[in-house]
Amino acid sequence: xxxxxxxxxxxxxxxxxxxxxxxxxxxxxxxxxxxxxxxxxxxxxxxxxxxxxxxxxxxxxxxxxxxxxxxxxxxxxxxxxxxxxxxxxxxxxxxxxxxxxxxxxxxxxxxxxxxxxxxxxxxxxxxxxxxxxxxxxxxxxxxxxxxxxxxxxxxxxxxxxxxxxxxxxxxxxxxxxxxxxxxxxxxxxxxxxxxxxxxxxxxxxxxxxxxxxxxxxxxxxxxxxxxxxxxxxxxxxxxxxxxxxxxxxxxxxxxxxxxxxxxxxxxxxxxxxxxxxxxxxxxxxxxx
Amino acid sequence: xxxxxxxxxxxxxxxxxxxxxxxxxxxxxxxxxxxxxxxxxxxxxxxxxxxxxxxxxxxxxxxxxxxxxxxxxxxxxxxxxxxxxxxxxxxxxxxxxxxxxxxxxxxxxxxxxxxxxxxxxxxxxxxxxxxxxxxxxxxxxxxxxxxxxxxxxxxxxxxxxxxxxxxxxxxxxxxxxxxxxxxxxxxxxxxxxxxxxxxxxxxxxxxxxxxxxxxxxxxxxxxxxxxxxxxxxxxxxxxxxxxxxxxxxxxxxxxxxxxxxxxxxxxxxxxxxxxxxxxxxxxxxxxxxxxxxxxxxxxxxxxxxxxxxxxxxxxxxxxxxxxxxxxxxxxx
Numbered sequence: 001x002x003x004x005x006x007x008x009x010x011x012x013x014x015x016x017x018x019x020x021x022x023x024x025x026x027x028x029x030x031x032x033x034x035x036x037x038x039x040x041x042x043x044x045x046x047x048x049x050x051x052x053x054x055x056x057x058x059x060x061x062x063x064x065x066x067x068x069x070x071x072x073x074x075x076x077x078x079x080x081x082x083x084x085x086x087x088x089x090x091x092x093x094x095x096x097x098x099x100x101x102x103x104x105x106x107x108x109x110x111x112x113x114x115x116x117x118x119x120x121x122x123x124x125x126x127x128x129x130x131x132x133x134x135x136x137x138x139x140x141x142x143x144x145x146x147x148x149x150x151x152x153x154x155x156x157x158x159x160x161x162x163x164x165x166x167x168x169x170x171x172x173x174x175x176x177x178x179x180x181x182x183x184x185x186x187x188x189x190x191x192x193x194x195x196x197x198x199x200x201x202x203x204x205x206x207x208x209x210x211x212x213x214x215x216x217x218x219x220x221x222x223x224x225x226x227x228x229x230x231x232x233x234x235x236x237x238x239x240x241x242x243x244x245x246x247x248x249x250x251x252x253x254x255x256x257x258x259x260x261x262x263x264x265x266x267x268x269x270x271x272x273x274x275x276x277x278x279x280x281x282x283x284x285x286x287x288x
Numbered sequence: 289x290x291x292x293x294x295x296x297x298x299x300x301x302x303x304x305x306x307x308x309x310x311x312x313x314x315x316x317x318x319x320x321x322x323x324x325x326x327x328x329x330x331x332x333x334x335x336x337x338x339x340x341x342x343x344x345x346x347x348x349x350x351x352x353x354x355x356x357x358x359x360x361x362x363x364x365x366x367x368x369x370x371x372x373x374x375x376x377x378x379x380x381x382x383x384x385x386x387x388x389x390x391x392x393x394x395x396x397x398x399x400x401x402x403x404x405x406x407x408x409x410x411x412x413x414x415x416x417x418x419x420x421x422x423x424x425x426x427x428x429x430x431x432x433x434x435x436x437x438x439x440x441x442x443x444x445x446x447x448x449x450x451x452x453x454x455x456x457x458x459x460x461x462x463x464x465x466x467x468x469x470x471x472x473x474x475x476x477x478x479x480x481x482x483x484x485x486x487x488x489x490x491x492x493x494x495x496x497x498x499x500x501x502x503x504x505x506x507x508x509x510x511x512x513x514x515x516x517x518x519x520x521x522x523x524x525x526x527x528x529x530x531x532x533x534x535x536x537x538x539x540x541x542x543x544x545x546x547x548x549x550x551x552x553x554x555x556x557x558x559x560x561x562x563x564x565x566x567x568x569x570x571x572x573x574x575x576x577x578x579x580x581x582x583x584x585x586x587x588x589x590x591x592x593x594x595x596x597x598x599x600x601x602x603x604x605x606x607x608x609x610x611x612x613x614x615x616x617x618x619x620x
Contacts, residue, residue: 016513016516017513019513019515020513020514020515020516023398023515023518024406024514024515026398027398027399027401027402027405027406028402028406029398030394030395030396030398030399030402031398031399031402031403031407031415033395034395034396034399034419034422034485034486034489035415035418035419037422037482037485038418038419038421038422038425040437041425041429041430041433044433044437045429045433048436091329092329092332093329094329095325095326095328095329095330096326096329096330096332096333098326098329099326099327099329099330100330102326103323103326103327104327104330109327109330109331110330112334113330113331113333113334115605115608116333116334116337117333118604118608119337119601119604119605119608120333120336120337122536122539122540122543122600122604123340123543123597123600123601123604124542124543124544124545124570124596124597124600125543125545126543126545126570126573126574126593126596127340127344127543127593127596127597127600128340130343130344130347130573130577130589130590130593131339131340131343131344133577134343134344134346134347134590135339135343138347154336157333157336158333161333185315185316185318185319186319186322186323187318187319187321187322187323188315188318188319190322191322211424214426215425215426215427215428215429216426217426217427217428217545217546218427218545218546218570218574221574221577221578222577222578225578242426242428242546245428245432246428246431246546246549249431249432249435249436249550250435250550257436260432261432264428264429264432267426267428267429268425268426268429271424271425271426272421272424272425275421275424279417
């Protein structure tokens with residue numbers, strides 16, 4: 001197109017071309033600007049966190065200031081709370097998503113739930129922490145791992161609802177009609193045919209939810225609180241990796257800050273790996 | 289599974305009928321149970337939302353009852369005398385979000401333009417994914433990075449420059465008054481900008497891609513440049529969608545907690561300078577909630593949470609309405 005109008009040398013054409021060149025350069029620059037932050041953050045994380053990465057990190061407890069130690073108890077705490085949150089949140093989210101896609105795709109309840117769910121999806125996580133504090137911590141009178149897991153579950157639900165509904169809506173209706181034509185009741189059709197066809201997409205949703213909650217700090221601050229020691233009692237405060245990073249990074253002790261960087265690297269690697277796997281699965285299900 | 293009944297032959301026709309009825313009944317029951325379970329789960333989503341609102345209102349009642357509307361515009365925040373006002377955190381939340389949007393909106397739109405019009409096909413997916421990975425990085429990572437790397441960098445290299453250049457200018461100068469702390473409103477706003485960038489980019493890219501190719505080709509056929517097509521065809525067509533995406537990003541910026549808590553400085557005052565430390569609603573709650581002594585203090589913090597939730601709810605609802613309007617238009 002540039003060659004076509006290059007013959008015309010009137011100032012108007014030149015001005016339009018110049019404007020186009022400037023804005024297109026800006027577009028390139030903006031993309032570079034966006035990508036450079038990703039690179040900068042990852043480089044700094046590796047630079048600061050990699051040296052601290054050793055077996056001790058995964059086998060020792062969090063240390064008092066001034067001595068060596070690891071991150072075993074927060075890693076375990078995070079894992080346990082994440083698993084419980086997924087166990088609570090996934091079935092609830094999948095069932096709700098199933099209702100919206102299979103039973104009431106066009107009814108009023110579904111459109112209201114869809115709207116509310118989209119808002120919950122981006123609601124500030126600290127508010128969810130306050131909510132769980134009010135309904136669990138304040139009622140029971142103490143902080144607990146259960147409260148932390150419930151707070152995370154509240155974050156899992158909207159993610160799973162959304163992907164389940166999207167994936168089930170994508171299925172061709174001929175699948176459902178074929179199942180119905182051989183006399184399969186609706187519930188069995190959903191469980192045996194629809195779920196199986198949408199499996200990759202639904203797993204993607206759960207992985208994305210896990211990626212989302214494994215870095216969440218705000219809702220754990222005043223639900224699970226923190227615990228300096230090894231604890232398997234979910235009824236007591238439980239340590240978690242993000243909260244420990246928060247506490248250690250803001251401390252004046254060099255050892256703690258180094259451990260915080262190592263923890264940050266572990267979380268980031270886990271989350272990025274999860275979201276890349278999720279994307280890979282999601283991409284596959286779209287192709288087939 | 290109904291066919292199993294035929295194995296016995298024709299002699300047991302009566303029991304076969306009974307079996308068949310039994311099986312069908314069981315299936316019907318299972319059907320009803322599953323249907324009601326899914327319906328119950330869908331209603332549970334509504335219950336969660338109303339639970340959040342109700343619990344926040346109940347929790348904040350003592351503070352709202354004591355201070356009334358003054359809570360919304362008082363600046364004082366004194367745990368010792370138990371005097372609380374929310375205007376400083378509200379101001380900080382709005383200012384940091386505005387800084388974030390001023391940077392992230394143009395950059396995000398230009399990246400979306402690059403991804404839909406300029407980028408070679410092979411690179412589109414990788415670059416798109418890389419930008420979206422920015423959204424996957426947990427906010428605590430932005431916080432620790434902001435505190436140890438970004439804030440010192442701003443303090444030593446960027447803020448002195450800003451003070452030198454804009455300081456002497458009469459009105460603009462007040463925005464850049466005071467010493468370069470490193471941490472403060474500007475730092476928090478910049479980090480928020482990086483964090484919401486992927487949300488704005490991915491939604492704008494999606495709506496840009498939804499523009500019917502015929503429209504763009506017609507404009508190109510008239511001799512429009514790429515910029516003119518973007519400005520006069522793509523943007524007007526997708527305006528509601530872009531506004532929806534921007535609002536979604538704004539909702540994120542308003543509620544972001546950990547990244548801001550690290551770099552905001554946590555000072556309960558309103559300062560005209562964006563270089564000064566301040567606080568936001570979420571940072572105040574994160575910093576003070578576990579240390580809050582007394583019912584009134586806790587209740588005031590929950591009231592802050594309620595205000596934050598109401599603001600983000602309105603912004604996000606508006607975003608959804610805009611995106612729904614675009615989808616309706618694309619469908620018709």
